[in-house]
Amino acid sequence: MDKIKIGFSQGTMESSWRVNMVEGNRKWAEANLPDVELLITNGENNASKQVSDVESLMAQGVKTLIISPVTADALTPVVKQAMEAGIPVVTLDRKVNTDVTLHIGADNVLIGKTAGEFVCKELGGKGNVIEIQGTAGASATIDRHDAFHAALAANCPDVKVVADQVANYVREPAIKFMEDMLQRFGAGEIDLVYAHNDDMALGAVTALEAAGRLEEVKVVGIDGENAAYDAIKEGKMVATFTYHFVAPEGVQYGYKVAKGETFDQEIILPTHQVDASNVDQWLGKGF
Amino acid sequence: MTQTKAGAVEPILRMRRIGKQFPGVVALAGVDLDVRPGEVHGLVGENGAGKSTLMKILSGAYQADTGEIQVDGETIAKPNPLGMIGRGVAVIYQEMMQARHLTVAENLFLGRLPRTGLGTVDWQSAVRQSAEVMTRLGFAVDPRARLDTLSVAQRQMVEIAKALSRDARLVILDEPSAVLGGSELDKLFAVIRRLSAAGVALIYISHRLHEVFAVCDVVTVLRDGSVVGTRPVADIDAATIIRMMVGRQLSDVFPERNRQPGDTVLSARGLTRPGVLRDIDIDVRAGEILGVCGMAGSGRTELLRALVGADAAACRSYRLNGTEGRPANPRAAIARGILLLPEDRKTEGCFLPQSVAFNITVSRLSVLMQRGMLNEARERDVVGQLVRQLGIRTPEAGTRISNLSGGNQQKCMLARSLNADCAILLIDEPTRGVDVGAKREIYQLLAMLADRQHTAIIIVSSELPEILGLCDRVVVMRDGMVAARFDHDEATEELIVAAAVGEPAAKAA
Amino acid sequence: MSNIVDKMPTAAKKMRLGRFWRTSGLLWVLVALCIAAALISPAFLNPFNIVNVLRQVALFGIVSIGLTFVILTAGIDLSVGSIVAVVAVSSALLLQIGIPVPLVILAGLAVGMAMGAVNGLGVTLGRLPPFIMTLGMMVMGRGLAMTISDGHPIRFPDASDDFAWLGQGHLLGLPVPVWLFVTVAALAYFVLRFTPFGRNIYAVGSNPEAARLSGINVGLTIFSVYVISGALAALTALIFISRLTVGEPVAGVGLELEAIAITVIGGTSLFGGEGGVIGTVIGAAIFAVIANILNLAGVSPFTQQIVKGAIIVAAVLFEAQRRRRNGSAS
Amino acid sequence: MSNIVDKMPTAAKKMRLGRFWRTSGLLWVLVALCIAAALISPAFLNPFNIVNVLRQVALFGIVSIGLTFVILTAGIDLSVGSIVAVVAVSSALLLQIGIPVPLVILAGLAVGMAMGAVNGLGVTLGRLPPFIMTLGMMVMGRGLAMTISDGHPIRFPDASDDFAWLGQGHLLGLPVPVWLFVTVAALAYFVLRFTPFGRNIYAVGSNPEAARLSGINVGLTIFSVYVISGALAALTALIFISRLTVGEPVAGVGLELEAIAITVIGGTSLFGGEGGVIGTVIGAAIFAVIANILNLAGVSPFTQQIVKGAIIVAAVLFEAQRRRRNGSAS
Numbered sequence A: 001m002d003k004i005k006i007g008f009s010q011g012t013m014e015s016s017w018r019v020n021m022v023e024g025n026r027k028w029a030e031a032n033l034p035d036v037e038l039l040i041t042n043g044e045n046n047a048s049k050q051v052s053d054v055e056s057l058m059a060q061g062v063k064t065l066i067i068s069p070v071t072a073d074a075l076t077p078v079v080k081q082a083m084e085a086g087i088p089v090v091t092l093d094r095k096v097n098t099d100v101t102l103h104i105g106a107d108n109v110l111i112g113k114t115a116g117e118f119v120c121k122e123l124g125g126k127g128n129v130i131e132i133q134g135t136a137g138a139s140a141t142i143d144r145h146d147a148f149h150a151a152l153a154a155n156c157p158d159v160k161v162v163a164d165q166v167a168n169y170v171r172e173p174a175i176k177f178m179e180d181m182l183q184r185f186g187a188g189e190i191d192l193v194y195a196h197n198d199d200m201a202l203g204a205v206t207a208l209e210a211a212g213r214l215e216e217v218k219v220v221g222i223d224g225e226n227a228a229y230d231a232i233k234e235g236k237m238v239a240t241f242t243y244h245f246v247a248p249e250g251v252q253y254g255y256k257v258a259k260g261e262t263f264d265q266e267i268i269l270p271t272h273q274v275d276a277s278n279v280d281q282w283l284g285k286g287f
Numbered sequence B: 001m002t003q004t005k006a007g008a009v010e011p012i013l014r015m016r017r018i019g020k021q022f023p024g025v026v027a028l029a030g031v032d033l034d035v036r037p038g039e040v041h042g043l044v045g046e047n048g049a050g051k052s053t054l055m056k057i058l059s060g061a062y063q064a065d066t067g068e069i070q071v072d073g074e075t076i077a078k079p080n081p082l083g084m085i086g087r088g089v090a091v092i093y094q095e096m097m098q099a100r101h102l103t104v105a106e107n108l109f110l111g112r113l114p115r116t117g118l119g120t121v122d123w124q125s126a127v128r129q130s131a132e133v134m135t136r137l138g139f140a141v142d143p144r145a146r147l148d149t150l151s152v153a154q155r156q157m158v159e160i161a162k163a164l165s166r167d168a169r170l171v172i173l174d175e176p177s178a179v180l181g182g183s184e185l186d187k188l189f190a191v192i193r194r195l196s197a198a199g200v201a202l203i204y205i206s207h208r209l210h211e212v213f214a215v216c217d218v219v220t221v222l223r224d225g226s227v228v229g230t231r232p233v234a235d236i237d238a239a240t241i242i243r244m245m246v247g248r249q250l251s252d253v254f255p256e257r258n259r260q261p262g263d264t265v266l267s268a269r270g271l272t273r274p275g276v277l278r279d280i281d282i283d284v285r286a287g288e289i290l291g292v293c294g295m296a297g298s299g300r301t302e303l304l305r306a307l308v309g310a311d312a313a314a315c316r317s318y319r320l321n322g323t324e325g326r327p328a329n330p331r332a333a334i335a336r337g338i339l340l341l342p343e344d345r346k347t348e349g350c351f352l353p354q355s356v357a358f359n360i361t362v363s364r365l366s367v368l369m370q371r372g373m374l375n376e377a378r379e380r381d382v383v384g385q386l387v388r389q390l391g392i393r394t395p396e397a398g399t400r401i402s403n404l405s406g407g408n409q410q411k412c413m414l415a416r417s418l419n420a421d422c423a424i425l426l427i428d429e430p431t432r433g434v435d436v437g438a439k440r441e442i443y444q445l446l447a448m449l450a451d452r453q454h455t456a457i458i459i460v461s462s463e464l465p466e467i468l469g470l471c472d473r474v475v476v477m478r479d480g481m482v483a484a485r486f487d488h489d490e491a492t493e494e495l496i497v498a499a500a501v502g503e504p505a506a507k508a509a
Numbered sequence C, D: 001m002s003n004i005v006d007k008m009p010t011a012a013k014k015m016r017l018g019r020f021w022r023t024s025g026l027l028w029v030l031v032a033l034c035i036a037a038a039l040i041s042p043a044f045l046n047p048f049n050i051v052n053v054l055r056q057v058a059l060f061g062i063v064s065i066g067l068t069f070v071i072l073t074a075g076i077d078l079s080v081g082s083i084v085a086v087v088a089v090s091s092a093l094l095l096q097i098g099i100p101v102p103l104v105i106l107a108g109l110a111v112g113m114a115m116g117a118v119n120g121l122g123v124t125l126g127r128l129p130p131f132i133m134t135l136g137m138m139v140m141g142r143g144l145a146m147t148i149s150d151g152h153p154i155r156f157p158d159a160s161d162d163f164a165w166l167g168q169g170h171l172l173g174l175p176v177p178v179w180l181f182v183t184v185a186a187l188a189y190f191v192l193r194f195t196p197f198g199r200n201i202y203a204v205g206s207n208p209e210a211a212r213l214s215g216i217n218v219g220l221t222i223f224s225v226y227v228i229s230g231a232l233a234a235l236t237a238l239i240f241i242s243r244l245t246v247g248e249p250v251a252g253v254g255l256e257l258e259a260i261a262i263t264v265i266g267g268t269s270l271f272g273g274e275g276g277v278i279g280t281v282i283g284a285a286i287f288a289v290i291a292n293i294l295n296l297a298g299v300s301p302f303t304q305q306i307v308k309g310a311i312i313v314a315a316v317l318f319e320a321q322r323r324r325r326n327g328s329a330s
């Protein structure tokens, strides 16, 4: 018999988090859903490409569309089109500006806010922070930046972000930036580094270690990489915030939707703060 | 033209105190030049004397440092190419200025393609007019052919046609004849005479003095960037011109010939390249200079290229220095001691962005090696010697070759092939654009190579006196075949020309 | 010599046939890819899919045509992606504050042309290598787009239905962007082939010195191609934001490389003077079909990249081999 | 003729001075940037900062030297970033499974050279335009790196201290990568200037047909430069992973553009035959200093891009103007 075609349009695969989302769902589907053919596309970080990916998935007659949009707004029209054509849509991680069958996601705004509040507490309401941003203009970057700043403004106006830079979620440019910052700011002038992902946080750790200043600077990351858990265990980072990569939930719910089950419109997967107090139970459970 | 016009008519062109300096060189040091309507004005001088520079200033390609240009008595403030074209000045540059990706028709009409009423390009008329121009000049070139499929001679014809097809009042021809054979030259002269009769002024630059006598009314001699003198051609003889050019008397241009050719070192049978070469047999002996003549397009260049494996070709047998088989490519050829000096120095010879020294030593770097690295001091010695021997006019060995005058670039190419130390040299147009003094040096050198080092030399040349004066044997080509062979003693201009054009008289050979 | 004139017709015919065959060689590659696509997945021939592919061709094709102009002069334009971003965010801002659609379109095009003009001035008056000038513009433009939008996507009211038509509308069953592309391509073909300006572009790319000495205004010609490239990038930006209903500062990242690749695959030489718009159109189609096939075949994303790279190389390799076999000495 | 010989000494001196001044023009730009940096932020002259900058110069400089070889032959190599990624993940994998460090280094270099060799074969035997061949390799390589690593960064035990030395160690007060860079640059300078192979590179880049007729093995020369470029990309990858203690499949994204920019700013012509390694070294330094100044001055990220683009253009503009003033009639 014909397999059920489910389309999965990923916005970009230029980060291991995104890769995990795809691979986690794919492997689970392979192992558990013999009657499903999962069609995966990669938007290559290009909204226009992802729109045509979705169009080509529709042309292949998918029963359900799972999509993790590269940017919310850009994918709205084509998702609307799919819904109108009677194809149920499940958005993962990031929403679009139109009603969909189901949204499952971790919430970057929530993460940014939680991180901001944590930083306030950690610094006792006063201190200097360096922010290492992800890719300029990407929605995760925007949310993790905006919500973080909002939380600081609300809870501890005396904590200042004294410098920031985009490092594209990659380690090498983060190290480079941090090295420069260690020259610009002398001992005691930096209290904490807030990086938009763990990879960049670990880059900051590398630079701080090399300069012998890891003692005086706390490092906070996001995502929940195994390497970050190890660093927390060793006391090199103070915390990270897990960012659920929506696998295998994505394909699980996508399958149920294709079978006609109905759900509430939104399932929010929580974020967990991982720090020295609870790191042991997370070791090896990240990616 | 007779000299009655001279003096009586107002000059169309007046150049005064023109000066131009390049880094390390004074190219022009205050040159005056007058040209009158209907006059064919010859301009001669050694390589690097400043002829091309003067013409480029006139055309607006270069800006003079000092001096002024008047056209029709009117001083031109800031000459630029478009402005000068507008004043009726048309130029054939020595280094061909062509767009090699475009067709012949487009090159002819570069910057002034005919337009339809709507302002779009009128291709039909462009092609038709090009064909007309070509027919009128008697040149055999297809207007629709892409320029980079043409031979050098054909490209030169296009260049000539380009200048002559403008309704110009002053036409400058900078060495138009360097790659043309006899019949094309006759056609060119016919056109020059026709234009001059119609009142057009022409400036004619050439290193072949007999051409100057054949076509010019007045001749101006340049030396080291200054005018030595301007004379009516009727009042002067070749020896005087040469003395004015080089500052001394030149005796025998061609060296004594007392050679003892040795064994055959290169022998090819049935060399064939479809459409270009047909069943050619050729032999050269050590210490022999063999001349190859023919009309433009007769396949001379192709013959040399086929001999060194530069192009694909077939042959029945090929024997080189006792080894069999045609070299697969020029590298293999050089390894076996046979080197080609190509016809078109710009596209196939010079490394334009590189220095004179680089260009000369490139084909044999092994002699410069010392302890595993190139020894630059030794390179300077080697180059310095060749520069002196050939009288290459360059500020220093490190100068970019693109800054040298055309003739001096050609001498560098010769220096390269001399330096390569090959037992067999194939040289396509060895003295293209080289001045009389240097020609003599080159002839002496080639003769010396053949006599003393027993180098076998094959020369392709469009200049018959050169072939007759230098070669031990002559091969005449026509339509890709050997039309005739002569020994030195029996060859005459008439016989060679007859064989080249295919008149029955020559068929016997 | 008279026999030359007799020979001419055949020689000319040969040349023209050669030219057709040269362009059509690429056409065969495209046809082969389409057949392969249809065999791999029946969905390929689905009209919706065909329309998708055409839309994709259009989006990349328009910028690539701009680059074709630039590359024909032996230049390069790395800034098109950033121009798209600046035009996208600034036009979106204008729409947001309620400026009428026609004015926004004009303003968007003006911004693109202005940025192109700066490139053109840098290359002509400033005598900068085009690579450097447009690289600088690429970096500056991206920063400008980020600054204008503060890094956030700029939304504008869906209300402006006229504007939506540009990127989402249909005409005679085909998307509007496809019509725009066809128009731009036809115009470009006409300009390059039948106007003195077009021929000057080839002359300048082939031999700038010869062009200058023939009285061609080399500076103006070069300046113009950058303005054209800027204008077409701006048009692409307008289609983008109409289609996406949002102006993103990250729009067009990597577009320059894709557009250059399309142009080069289409047979335009990076050294100038050779190539044209037909090849670019086919190149854009080849790119779009490759991306489409890989999606339809359900190739996994990483493998897609490997296969895509291989197909690009293979397509051009096939072309190069075929051309070599069919003569064209050295 | 004789008077020429008398003139030569002074003329020669002038010319040599001119050449020095030409290279040193860029040096002045660099010096000016450094002075500006020192004035803007006293931290610039801090020895630690200088060391940071030098390390940065080294990381980009090594790849750029590879590109200099390629560009001198009128080629281009877009694949260096992807080669870095493939070598990074594959070497990290080998380290992970405990292969001895020297073997890993050899294997890494071999992988880079093999990828370069494929580029070289495509360009020479396949007669592909270098842009297309290396673009294909860029796309394929990225896919390959992703496939090998399954998209994840690959960690390896910190234990391998010998390996850490490569990217993190110091020698006589300077980081090991800086020494590697100095060695590579010196070697490259020597090869280009004092070996027949180096001469052949310039010859092939200036005029391939003339090179062929002069008996140069054009194919082998071109092939070699791609292998060299691959090897230097691999070396960079090894330094990267030693420094990061992780092999990332996203390593080196965008590196190709940066390296090409450095090479071109350094005065090497994209049309081949002109330029050299000294310019590239200075170009790499200019790039690193610009990035450093902007960070030290605390310029906000978006503004940084605008300023960076402007400085790149201004630096080369200054150079172009100065050179024009100092003669060299076009």
Ligand SMILES: Nc1ncnc2c1ncn2[C@@H]1O[C@H](COP(=O)(O)OP(=O)(O)OP(=O)(O)O)[C@@H](O)[C@H]1O
Pocket: B022, B023, B025, B026, B027, B045, B046, B047, B048, B049, B050, B051, B052, B053, B054, B094, B393, B394, B402, B403, B404, B405, B406, B407, B408, B433, B435, D329, D330
């Ligand atoms: N662009 C340039 N840069 C530097 N020097 C130049 C340049 N053009 C010409 N020269 C120098 O100016 C002098 C005059 O050169 P020009 O080309 O006018 O000589 P010419 O009389 O035409 O010689 P030929 O008979 O060889 O063509 C030469 O010494 C040449 O090296």
Ligand SMILES: Nc1ncnc2c1ncn2[C@@H]1O[C@H](COP(=O)(O)OP(=O)(O)OP(=O)(O)O)[C@@H](O)[C@H]1O
Pocket: B148, B149, B150, B151, B152, B153, B154, B179, B276, B294, B295, B296, B297, B298, B299, B300, B301, B302, B303, B343, C329
């Ligand atoms: N690259 C080419 N492509 C096509 N035809 C060519 C090419 N080169 C030469 N030919 C043609 O081959 C024939 C032989 O040309 P070749 O250059 O050998 O003649 P030649 O006797 O040396 O005369 P020339 O004085 O023109 O050099 C001519 O008809 C020419 O048009």
Ligand SMILES: [Mg+2]
Pocket: B051, B052, B053, B094, B174, B405, B406, B407
């Ligand atoms: Mg001259």
Ligand SMILES: [Mg+2]
Pocket: B151, B152, B300, B301, B302, B343, B428
């Ligand atoms: Mg010839």
